[in-house]
Amino acid sequence: MRTAVTPEGVAAIVFTADEIAAATTRLAGDIARDYRSEPVLLVGVLKGALFFTADLARALPDTLDVSIDFLAVTSYGNRSASSGEVRLLKDMSESIEGKHVLIIEDIVDNGLTLSYLQDLIGRRRPASLRSCVLLDKPYRRRVDVKIDYLGLTCPDTFIVGYGLDYQEKYRNLPYLARLEPWVFQEPA
Numbered sequence: 634m635r636t637a638v639t640p641e642g643v644a645a646i647v648f649t650a651d652e653i654a655a656a657t658t659r660l661a662g663d664i665a666r667d668y669r670s671e672p673v674l675l676v677g678v679l680k681g682a683l684f685f686t687a688d689l690a691r692a693l694p695d696t697l698d699v700s701i702d703f704l705a706v707t708s709y710g711n712r713s714a715s716s717g718e719v720r721l722l723k724d725m726s727e728s729i730e731g732k733h734v735l736i737i738e739d740i741v742d743n744g745l746t747l748s749y750l751q752d753l754i755g756r757r758r759p760a761s762l763r764s765c766v767l768l769d770k771p772y773r774r775r776v777d778v779k780i781d782y783l784g785l786t787c788p789d790t791f792i793v794g795y796g797l798d799y800q801e802k803y804r805n806l807p808y809l810a811r812l813e814p815w816v817f818q819e820p821a
């Protein structure tokens with residue numbers, strides 16, 4: 634049953650803001666330990682990873698040499714299921730050749746987006762390439778992808794919030810939530 638504190642269409646909170654923050658802090662600790670003496674370039678994948686990239690970057694120790702860039706891809710369009718086709722909408726603004734690149738993703742579902750990005754960035758000769766993912770749906774995989782830093786395993790339900798959308802709505806929610814089934818119904 635929907636509680637009074639969640640917006641219309643939200644059925645239940647799946648991960649609270651505190652749970653997201655705890656996972657982010659843990660990931661930042663692991664990343665800081667591994668990149669201690671190396672500069673790292675965080676590449677956030679828009680739009681979904683907008684907030685995760687910002688929060689992860691701020692959770693890293695200020696002694697770490699951190700740069701941030703973004704790219705934008707889309708595979709879902711306005712649907713709740715992936716189209717299976719990944720499109721690059723915006724490229725990074727700087728060359729990544731010779732840099733230690735860490736891809737920051739909000740979610741890995743069928744894996745096509747991360748696989749596409751690992752291939753795209755890998756061909757540009759970075760010094761190293763790893764990925765940091767907040768949410769994983771491992772049971773949905775269509776292609777194998779390597780996730781180096783994983784925050785949370787997601788239940789088998791479509792979720793929104795903390796950057797994730799349904800038809801561009803709900804990205805601003807500070808938690809991750811599942812939607813009421815009626816939200817997905819086409820208007821008559």
Ligand code: PRP
Nearest residue numbers: 680681707708709741742743744745746
């Ligand atoms: C979502 C999400 C990931 C990708 C994961 O992006 O942010 O980038 O899908 O799905 P996959 O593993 O099945 O490829 P989306 O295409 O919805 O664009 P958005 O981030 O702008 O919402």
